Amino acid sequence: MGLEMIIGLVVAVLAAIAGAFGLGKSRGTNIAETKANQQRTEERAAATEAVAERRVETTKGARDVQQTVNHLPDDDVDRELRERYTRKT
Structure with a gap:
């Protein structure tokens, strides 16, 4: 195995790891958005x-x-309204 091949494998592994993190992040974002929408509803x-x-x-x-x-009766209505049903400020 040459040095170039080892470097290529390392780069490929790092790219795969970065891709996995990217997919995980996007999936987690979608789940969080779904939960937030459900909570708002x-x-x-x-x-x-x-x-x-x-x-x-x-x-x-x-x-x-x-x-x-x-x-x-009318008189009682006036009295009752004045005593009990006043505006609250």
Whole structure:
């Protein structure tokens, strides 16, 4: 074996190692991107669910107020609204 052949084999081995690292890095990047996309999707779903729950609770509260107002005489409605249902700042 000549010196040129040994150098050629060393270069080939180093090229194979570098190629393996490059493939591993690109595969790892793809996996990380997939996981990040999945996490963002789950976070959006959780946020959407929380908004929907708040809307339901707000609607229930408004319905309760309307029902209370509908069953009271006019003077009691004014008094009740002034006492209990004020704006929160």
